[in-house]
Amino acid sequence: MTKELRTLTLDEWASLCHNIAVEKGFWDEKRNLGEALMLIVTxxxxxxxxxxxxxxANFKEEIADTFIRLFDLCGGLKIDIAQEIIKKTEKNKNRPYKHGKIC
Ligand SMILES: [Mg+2]
Known part of the structure; x- marks a missing residue:
């Protein structure tokens, strides 16, 4: 790895996390999407x-685990997560206060 990890883009994180998961055998068989999502919840x-x-300390590590699993899934499903976050942020910016909900 020649590039400083702190400078990676979201899509580079997705590739890195996915490549590591592939190397460790987590994608040897077709992934069950429901299971992958529940592992993120876990x-x-x-x-x-x-x-x-x-x-x-462990709280922060588990938050990191969550991101790592999400990035792995994005890499595996070829989701352009940077683009998806941009699109959703723009959508959220145009939503009403508390998204129009009373409570
Ligand atoms: Mg964990």
Whole structure:
């Protein structure tokens, strides 16, 4: 890796995380999308548990795990996540206060 990791774009993170997951055998068989999504949720549950027991270091690691799994999935599904975030942010900017919901 010649490029400083902190300077990677979102799409470069997706490629990196996906390539590592491929190298480690997590894509040897066709991925079950539901399982992949639930594994991302599992990382958030681990973050919640770390928060509950006030383990700040592990909380941050579980948040990182969440991003890593999301980037891996984006890489595997060839989702241009930077473009999708831009599109959704523009959409959100034009939504009403609290997205028009009362509570
Ligand atoms: Mg974890």
């Amino acid at each position: 990382e958030l549950a681990e973050a919640m548990e770390s928060y509950r027991v006030q383990d700040g």
